[in-house]
Amino acid sequence: xxxxxxxxxxxxxxxxxxxxxxVAGQFERPALxxxxxxxxxxxxxxxEKAFRxxxxxxxxxxxxxxxxxxxxxxxxxxxxxxxxxxLIVRKVEDTIKQRGLRDATGKFPSRNPLQTYxxxxxxxxxxxxxxIGGARRDEEKARAKERIFxxxxxxxxxxxxxxxxxxxxxxxxxxxxxxxxxVFPISNWTELDVWRYIQRENIALPxxxxxxxxxxxVLPSGQLLGLSEHLxxxxxxxxxxxxxxxxxxxDSTCTAAVESNASTIDDIIEDLLxxxxxxxxxxxxxxxxxxxxxxxxxxxxxx
Amino acid sequence: xxxxxxxxxxxxxxxxxxxxGRLLYDSDSVSLDILxxxxxxxxVHGTVDLALLTDGLRAEREQGITIDVAYKYFTTPxxxxxxxxxxxxxxxxxxxxxxxxxxxxxxxxxxxxxGVIEQTRRxxxxxxxxxxxxxxxxxxxxxxxxxxxxxxxxxxxxxxxVAKQLRLTNIKAxxxxxxxxxxxxxxxxxxxxxxxPSLLEHLESVPATEEASVQESRFQVxxxxxxxxxxxxxxxxxxxxxxxxxxxxxDKVTVLPSGIETAIEAIEINQxxxxxxxxxxxxxxxxxxxxxxxxxxxxxxxxQVPHITRELEATLCWMAEAPLRGGRKFLLQHHSALxxxxxxxxxxxxxxxxxxHVATDEAxxxxxxxxxxxxxxPIVADPYRQxxxxxxxxxxxxxxxxxxxxxxxxxxxxxxxxxxxxxxLAFSI
Ligand SMILES: Nc1nc2c(ncn2[C@@H]2O[C@H](COP(=O)(O)OP(=O)(O)O)[C@@H](O)[C@H]2O)c(=O)[nH]1
Ligand SMILES: [Mg+2]
Numbered sequence: 093x094x095x096x097x098x099x100x101x102x103x104x105x106x107x108x109x110x111x112x113x114x115v116a117g118q119f120e121r122p123a124l125x126x127x128x129x130x131x132x133x134x135x136x137x138x139x140e141k142a143f144r145x146x147x148x149x150x151x152x153x154x155x156x157x158x159x160x161x162x163x164x165x166x167x168x169x170x171x172x173x174x175x176x177x178x179l180i181v182r183k184v185e186d187t188i189k190q191r192g193l194r195d196a197t198g199k200f201p202s203r204n205p206l207q208t209y210x211x212x213x214x215x216x217x218x219x220x221x222x223x224i225g226g227a228r229r230d231e232e233k234a235r236a237k238e239r240i241f242x243x244x245x246x247x248x249x250x251x252x253x254x255x256x257x258x259x260x261x262x263x264x265x266x267x268x269x270x271x272x273x274x275v276f277p278i279s280n281w282t283e284l285d286v287w288r289y290i291q292r293e294n295i296a297l298p299x300x301x302x303x304x305x306x307x308x309x310v311l312p313s314g315q316l317l318g319l320s321e322h323l324x325x326x327x328x329x330x331x332x333x334x335x336x337x338x339x340x341x342x343d344s345t346c347t348a349a350v351e352s353n354a355s356t357i358d359d360i361i362e363d364l365l366x367x368x369x370x371x372x373x374x375x376x377x378x379x380x381x382x383x384x385x386x387x388x389x390x391x392x393x394x395x
Numbered sequence: 396x397x398x399x400x401x402x403x404x405x406x407x408x409x410x411x412x413x414x415x416g417r418l419l420y421d422s423d424s425v426s427l428d429i430l431x432x433x434x435x436x437x438x439v440h441g442t443v444d445l446a447l448l449t450d451g452l453r454a455e456r457e458q459g460i461t462i463d464v465a466y467k468y469f470t471t472p473x474x475x476x477x478x479x480x481x482x483x484x485x486x487x488x489x490x491x492x493x494x495x496x497x498x499x500x501x502x503x504x505x506x507x508x509x510g511v512i513e514q515t516r517r518x519x520x521x522x523x524x525x526x527x528x529x530x531x532x533x534x535x536x537x538x539x540x541x542x543x544x545x546x547x548x549x550x551x552x553x554x555x556x557v558a559k560q561l562r563l564t565n566i567k568a569x570x571x572x573x574x575x576x577x578x579x580x581x582x583x584x585x586x587x588x589x590x591x592p593s594l595l596e597h598l599e600s601v602p603a604t605e606e607a608s609v610q611e612s613r614f615q616v617x618x619x620x621x622x623x624x625x626x627x628x629x630x631x632x633x634x635x636x637x638x639x640x641x642x643x644x645x646d647k648v649t650v651l652p653s654g655i656e657t658a659i660e661a662i663e664i665n666q667x668x669x670x671x672x673x674x675x676x677x678x679x680x681x682x683x684x685x686x687x688x689x690x691x692x693x694x695x696x697x698x699q700v701p702h703i704t705r706e707l708e709a710t711l712c713w714m715a716e717a718p719l720r721g722g723r724k725f726l727l728q729h730h731s732a733l734x735x736x737x738x739x740x741x742x743x744x745x746x747x748x749x750x751x752h753v754a755t756d757e758a759x760x761x762x763x764x765x766x767x768x769x770x771x772x773p774i775v776a777d778p779y780r781q782x783x784x785x786x787x788x789x790x791x792x793x794x795x796x797x798x799x800x801x802x803x804x805x806x807x808x809x810x811x812x813x814x815x816x817x818x819x820l821a822f823s824i
Contacts, residue, residue, distance in 0.1 A: 098676070100398040100475040109677035110636045113617040117690045117731055141665045142634065142677070145627055146620040229466045236465045243796075252463060256798045257493040257714055260787045261636075262728055266796035280477055282468045 101289055105138065108277040110261060111240060112142040115222050115275050116149040118265035122222040122275075125211075126152040126179070128164035129341045130297060131226030131278060134286055136175065137295055138277060150224070151178035155210045158185045159202075159322050159345050161338075167298040182214045198324065202346035212248050215272060222265065222273045230282040240279050246270035283339075284364055291357040300338045301360070303353045308334050315348040396470075397603045402479040402494040402527075404518035405504030410535045414504065414573035415480055419469050421580035422595065464490045473599045488761040489714040491518060492801050495525035496787070499603060502531045502594075503554075507540045507570075511553040517747045523561040524710065524763065524803065526783045529601050530558075532568040533594065538575055542585045560750055560820065567601075569594055610674075611699040612640025613777070613785045616692045617731045620679060632663065632679035633688055635731070638784040640699075642680065643671045650686055651693040652703050652773040657684040659694075674784075691732035693775040693785075701777050701785070701807065707768045708806040708813065710745075710779075713758040715792070715799040720757045725799070726791040727770055735771040736790070742766060743815040752819045765805070767812070779803035 098106075115122050124139065126132045139148050152172060156165075172179035187210040188195050196202055215223065229236045239255050241263045256264055265273055278286070290297065308316040310330040319331065322345050336349035337360070354360045403411045467478040479494035495501065501522040505515055522530065532554050540546045547570045558566055569578055570586050571594060577583030580595045592600070620632035646659045662672050663679040672678045680694060688694070695701070713719050719741070727736035742765040744755040758764040779786030790800040806812055 098397075098673070100396050103398050103675065106636065106675050106677045110617070110675075113634050113636075113677070114731070116618045143618075143620060144666050145624075145630060146622045146632070149618075230468050233465075236467065237463045255463065257489055257801070259493055259496040259789055259798070259801045260784070261497075262730055262787065262789050264728060264789060264791055264796070264798050266726070266791050268796055271796075280466070280468070282470070284470065285475070 101285065101292060104278070104281055104285060105141070105289070107261070107280065108138045109142040111263065111275065111277040112139055112224065114241075114263045114265065115224060116143070118263070119222040119273070121218060121220050122150040122224065123153045123180075123215075123218065123220045124148070124150050124224045125226075126154050126168065127226070127341070128154070128160070128168045128298065129226065130286060130290065130301065131228065133171070133295060133297065134278065134289060135224060135226050136171065137293055140175070148175070148177045151180050153180045153182070153214060153218075153220075153223070155207050155214065156181050156183045156185075157204070157207055158183060159320070161298070161300050161318075161341060163298045163300050164341050180214065180218070182210050182217075184210045186210075187213055196345075204346060208248065215248070220272060221267065222275055224275045224277060226278060227276045228281050228283070228286070229276075229279050238276070238279075240276050241265055242274045242276065243267060244272055244274055248272075250274075284361070287357065287361050287364060291361060298341065300341060303335050303337045303355050303359075305333060306336050306349060308332055308336065308349060311348070316351065317345075317348050320345065396472075396474060398475050398477065399500065399598065399601070399603045400477040400479070400498050401500040401502060401598065402481055402491075402498040402522070403502045403504060404481055404491055404495075404522065405533075405535075406506075406512065406514040407482075409504040409506045410573045411480060411504055414502070414533070414535065414571075414579070415467055415478055417573045417576055417579045418478075418595065419467060421576055422469055422471060464494050471595070471599060474603075476598065488517070488521060489712060489801075491521050492525060492712045492714075495522050495527055496801065498522075498525075498527055500529040500531065500598070500601060501527045502533050504533045504535050505550055505554075507534050507536045507543075507546055507550065510546075510550045511557060513748060515554070516557055516750075519557050519561055519563070520745075520747055520750060521712075521763075523563055526779060526803075528565055530563055530566045531594065531597065532566055534568065534570045535573050537570045537577060537583075537586065538572040542570070542577075542583075544588045547589075565601075567591070567597055569597065610639040610782055611701070611777070612642060612696050613638040613701075613782065614642060614678075614680065614694045615731050615775075615785075616688055616690055616694065618690060619688070630681075631685075631688075632681055633694065634677075634679050635694075636677045637672055637674040638730070639674045639782055640696075641671055641673045642678070644668070647697045648682070648694050649697050649700050650682075650688050651695060651700065651775040653687065653692070654703075655684075655686045656697055657682045657686055659683070695775075701775060703773045703775055704807040704809075705770045705773050706807075706809055707770070707774070707776070707804055708742075708811075709766055709768055709788075710803045710805055711758065711764050711766055711790070711800040713760060713762045713764065713800050715797065716760055718757045718759045719762075719764070719800070724793065726793055727768065727774070727788055727802070728791055729774050729776060729788040730784070732774060734774060737769050738766055738790075739769060740767045742813070743817070745821045750821050752815055752817055752821060754815060754817050765813075765815070768802075776804050776807055778805060778807065780805075 184206050227235055239258045307319040334351055335353055337352040337354055338349050354363050405411050465480045469476050481491040481494035503519055534547050534550050551568045570589050571578040577585055578593045582593050614635055614637050616633045616635045618634045620634050622630050644659055644662055649656050659680055660683045661668050661681040721740050724737045727734050743752040745763045746753045777785045786804045788802040789798050792799050
């Protein structure tokens with residue numbers, strides 16, 4: 093028998109399961125960071141494949157910006173209940189109060205930068221030594237250089253020049269007190285791979301990933317932003333009704349929707365094969381601000 | 396659709412980043428917004444600088460160099476490709492080793508004006524050492540030598556010498572211009588004397604690694620699954636990845652290092668029982684007998700038991716700033732097995748220019764040395780040349796936790812240990 097019948101998705105899956113089991117084998121208090129987005133949903137499926145019939149060796153942790161899509165919160169709670177796994181939710185709202193931080197302001201008050209504080213606090217509270225996340229290297233140029241086991245100092249900071257070499261599939265999770273490791277099992281997956289996997293595995297997703305009618309604000313860039321109570325709009329802003337879907341789910345004040353009639357995963361994959369704009373480019377408002385946006389945020393402890 | 400992982404290697408300015416940018420660009424893998432961002436940047440040539448597609452960190456953009464290993468992805472209807480872009484600077488050999496450790500194929504870039512240089516030899520040696528089977532000699536910047544066949548032929552002849560010393564067998568030489576896109580995706584109209592495939596055509600057609608399934612079977616336990624629920628009070632599943640070979644339900648197996656024999660009662664993938672599983676699948680094995688098995692142990696067919704050892708001969712690529720000297724202690728991480736190890740002796744260093752043994756008592760950053768190691772507990776391993784997976788390990792500094800060396804096992808049986816022979820060719824085995 094040869095291994096050639098293994099599809100590339102089988103190989104990516106096997107690699108991701110291997111990485112998750114390394115986390116289980118090497119760390120005492122790991123966590124899986126769950127955003128409700130498709131990448132972290134895929135992670136939960138991979139965790140089932142890695143650990144069933146046992147329980148997950150980690151809780152799901154959601155850092156709640158308070159700027160969520162209600163569909164995503166409902167999905168999160170249903171999923172945790174169906175899996176029968178522990179869900180820990182910590183709110184950016186509470187971090188702002190406890191630490192006396194200034195809440196995001198402005199027209200599109202993204203709480204993405206504030207998320208970092210909540211994340212570091214929850215890591216400290218539970219003494220997590222490893223946090224599994226759904227980041228992919230194809231998302232962004234700085235991510236393309238990050239290791240699968242990425243060591244962070246006690247402030248969660250990433251230092252690209254001090255990264256450990258990562259050889260073969262040997263993952264070095266040795267850390268000192270105060271340090272922790274961010275682990276990215278689907279590093280080598282692209283957006284298209286994720287969708288093809290969702291299709292193959294028949295994974296249910298929050299409804300906002302599919303085409304639906306939504307009231308949106310038209311941004312100067314032409315991007316569409318779903319209307320929400322958090323936006324500070326001007327009289328002159330153009331409000332429209334459009335058939336849209338989301339390619340990522342994040343803070344709703346800075347995650348744009350794309351026009352789409354796609355009602356099934358097949359439609360979405362077809363959309364993607366035609367799409368000529370990257371996932372982040374299409375949907376994230378806050379990366380465009382500076383060329384080194386992501387690198388800076390990672391250095392400061394962001395996921 | 397299958398998967399091919401390749402690494403690009405060459406010296407600074409040979410055009411690695413441009414080549415990768417060109418592959419992504421010409422195969423329609425670059426998004427419009429990313430291109431728009433590139434087009435807003437001034438370039439020397441007045442055209443889009445494709446190298447910016449891979450140079451991701453601020454320091455790299457500022458200095459116009461590639462600092463760290465970057466991974467890029469693209470898919471054609473035939474294959475998914477994972478590209479590792481490893482920087483060419485002399486001091487970054489460790490990145491090249493890192494990139495090569497996972498690659499099936501190496502693209503060795505040569506500037507047509509410079510031909511085969513020191514770095515070409517060094518990178519080819521590292522790629523060969525790390526067990527890469529397929530090589531592409533990419534002769535770049537052909538536009539700057541008038542697309543001359545003579546120049547190309549001379550470089551191919553020079554490289555044949557290197558290949559002979561390194562015992563490389565699978566080499567495809569392709570003349571190209573990354574900047575202008577000649578022979579990258581489409582065959583070039585400037586290189587009519589060349590009848591071979593374009594780079595992408597070649598990458599789509601080389602066989603992806605399959606040999607893992609014909610090797611001896613190896614499986615290492617990563618994690619023990621014990622639900623201890625009312626429905627499954629006694630379930631014990633050994634979760635791990637098949638490193639090589641095939642496992643079948645009913646196979647007689649030995650648990651190592653304990654040496655206890657038992658049989659495979661069931662193989663599970665995604666909670667389904669399967670009859671057989673192959674590398675590199677992640678599976679759960681259940682055993683017929685209640686034996687003591689924990690993380691780091693191996694489960695192998697009774698007829699394919701490797702030599703169990705506490706003494707190893709290995710080749711190391713030293714990756715730390717502080718030099719290595721004999722007598723040091725480390726943690727040796729052999730996939731999911733972690734043992735204390737001491738390194739009593741450095742046998743010799745491999746000269747990366749001449750590929751010969753050189754006597755030494757220390758290894759500096761980026762040096763490649765042959766050493767003996769002693770481990771505190773037995774390890775279950777194979778020579779790297781027989782098995783890239785069970786033959787590889789890393790050395791970890793006990794204090795900092797940093798990875799300080801990449802290790803390739805040469806021999807697990809003291810009877811096969813070698814002696815330093817100053818001047819001897821390192822690849823003559
Ligand atoms: N004329 C010419 N210039 C090239 C070619 N490929 C790359 N270059 C140029 O060589 C320089 C170095 O390229 P880069 O891709 O950054 O090299 P790297 O250091 O190997 O990544 C840049 O100015 C490129 O535009 C080529 O095929 N022809
Ligand atoms: Mg470069």
